[in-house]
Amino acid sequence: MVSLFGGKEIEGMKEMVSLKLTVPIFMLFLCLHICCGSTLTYVKDPVLTIKQEDSMLPMISPTGTPQPFLPLLAPSPLAPFTNATVPKLSGLCTLNFSVAESLMSVTSVDCWSVFxxxxxxxxxxxxxxxxLTILLGQxxxxxxxxxxxxxxxxxxLSDIEQILVGQGxxxxxxxICSVHxxxxxxxxxxxxxxxxxxDTVDTSKLLAACEKIDPVKECCAQTCQNAILEAATRIASKASDLLSTDGAHDILPDGVSKVNxxxxxxxxxxxxxxxxxHAKEVLRGLSNCKINKVCPLVFPNMKHVAMGCGNGISNQTACCTAMESYVSHLQKQSFITNLQALDCAASxxxxxxxxxxxxxxxxxxxxxxxxxxxxxxxxxxxCLLPSLPSDATFDSSGVSFLCDLNDNIPAPWPTSSQGAGSSCSKNVKIPALPAAASAESGLYNDDVMLSLLLASGVVLMMIL
Structure with a gap:
């Protein structure tokens, strides 16, 4: 079978080697689903299949390894960037885009096309x-x-979109990001x-708290977050209607909006x-504290699970079939972090x-x-993403990002009084980042982590 990837295979890593072919095939079909309207479904065992609506697509055996679909003349993997379109800017934006040129390149990869x-x-x-925050600050x-x-x-905003789209x-x-x-x-x-x-804010205190943050400790200690809240409350108090008039120091509902x-x-x-x-590291660290607190998945109606598993389980097979079917719908939504998965399991x-x-x-x-x-x-x-901030990367192999495929931590069943809880008090220990076993460029970091690589030429062929 022809591999879509270059590079040496590592002995003793059977699961990794098998994924070298199946990951790009999966992403190819996923991109077809997004771009061309094909329908992805999950069947029991489970094996990823696709309802074909185009005779040009290869047939996939439900039991065999899918054959790679290679175009005769695939565009260069570097096409999104080497052939970047020249953005048509308004000429009316006062922001200096050159100060964040490298930052915008990272953003274009993190938000690359179908990903x-x-x-x-x-x-x-x-x-x-x-x-956006850094552009305004600078x-x-x-x-x-x-x-x-x-x-x-x-x-x-229009100019920023034009620049990013021009870079892929x-x-x-x-x-997608609800930005206005x-x-x-x-x-x-x-x-x-x-x-x-x-003149209004204690800037020395604010800078001392936020100039350098620990992305793990900050989410629990909230040193920088508290300093930001204090500064925001102070400048928001310039508005006369911020606080209640009953002698308490409670912030009125409209005042909460002002503080935000x-x-x-x-x-x-x-x-x-x-x-x-440096600003990017701080801002991404702060945003990650919010990200890992909430499960981003949408839970569909669970009446079929309730019928199969409720009021005592009389038929384990029927119950688990219903559960597998339900979970398969969650698996079609998005990549999430390991801490988000813990929140989702609890919810x-x-x-x-x-x-x-x-x-x-x-x-x-x-x-x-x-x-x-x-x-x-x-x-x-x-695929569980690391709970610490990470970026996608782009090279001659395509777009890649770290993904944990072997972390088989059982989903914890909540007690009758247990809620989603806080990641600061979770009993399940999950590594925030993979422990790299070598200095290689991310294709193989160890026998647990895999960098998902997409053959850009194949995807571009489908988009064009």
């Missing part, structure tokens, strides 16, 4: 938001203001002038005091308990954390 919806929650959108060093007016904001990013980023031109304005925050900001808007102003000021690459478990399913169906049906993420590989294994 953007699948990596939106964990990689793409946090990186896009960090890029611009304030020349304009002395930390926000744009509504008209200029529209031009700037998805052309619907604003929709108002995100570049002051919204309801009363302070946007740099001098007024620095002012947090964006605080982050932009921080970005102006750090170099772009689903509580919903199942409310449906009168009291027995541990996770253990009964062998549901693990990786079953909550998109499935890849010959054996259809779940």
């Amino acid at each position: 953007a919806p699948l990596l939106a929650n964990v990689i793409c959108c946090p990186q896009l938001e960090a890029t 611009s304030s060093k020349e304009t002395n203001v930390l926000a744009l007016n509504g008209t200029v904001a529209k031009h700037c 990013a998805n052309d619907s980023l604003a929709q 031109s108002s995100n570049l304005t002051y919204a309801s925050c009363p302070v946007i002038d740099v001098n007024e900001f620095e 808007d002012c947090k964006s102003i605080v982050l932009r000021w921080l970005a102006s005091k750090l170099n772009p690459s 689903l478990g509580m919903k199942l308990r409310k449906s009168n399913i009291t027995e541990n169906v996770y253990s009964l049906c062998h549901i693990s954390l990786k079953d909550f993420s998109l499935q890849v590989g010959n054996q259809v294994s779940g």
Whole structure:
């Protein structure tokens, strides 16, 4: 069989070697699903299949290894970047894009074409938001203001999209990441002038708390997050209607909105005091604390699971078949981190308990954390992203990102009083990043981690 990848195979890593062919084939079909409207389905065992709507696609045996579909003349893997289109800019945006040139290149890869919806929650959108914050922060060093007016904001957002799309990013980023031109304005925050900001806020305290953060400890200690909240509350208090008038120090509902808007102003000021690459690390670290607190999956109706597993399990096979079918729908949504998978397992478990399913169906049906993420590989294994910030990379092999395929941690079944809980108090220990066993460039880091590589030429052939 012809491999879509170059490089040497590593002995003793049978699962890795088998995935070298099946991962790109999976991504090829996934891209067809997104771009051409094909329907992906999961069947029992489970084996990834595709309902063919195009006679040009290769037939796939339900039991055999799929044959690679190679174009006769595939475009160069570097096509998205070496043949980047020249963006048509408005000429009316005041932002200096050159100060964040390398940052925008990273963003275009993180949000690359067909990957953007699948990596939106964990990689793409946090990186896009960090890029916007840094552009505004760096611009304030020349304009002395930390926000744009509504008209200029529209031009700037359009220009940013044009630049990113020209470098290979998805052309619907604003929709995917729910970014609007108002995100570049002051919204309801009363302070946007740099001098007024620095006169109002204890900037030394803020910078000391946020200049350098530990992406693991910060999520629990919240040292920088508390400093940002304090600074945002202080500048929001410039508005006379922030606090209640009953003598308490509670913030009114409208005041909460002002504080949230002012947090964006605080982050932009921080970005102006750090170099772009350092600012990116801080902003991505802060956003990751929010990401790992919430399960991003949408849970469909579970009446079939309730029928098969509720009120005592009389038929284990029927129950597990219903569970597998239900989980397969979750596996079609997006890549998630290992901590998000823990949150998803807890959330689903509580919903199942409310449906009168009291027995541990996770253990009964062998549901693990990786079953909550998109499935890849010959054996259809779940891909869990690291819980710490990471980026996709682009080279001659294509687009790649770290993915844990072998972390078979059983999904924990919640107790009757247990909620999703906090990642700071979780009993299950999950590595935030893989421990690299060699200095290789990410194709093989150890026998647990795999860098998912996409043959760009094949995908481009399908898109064009």
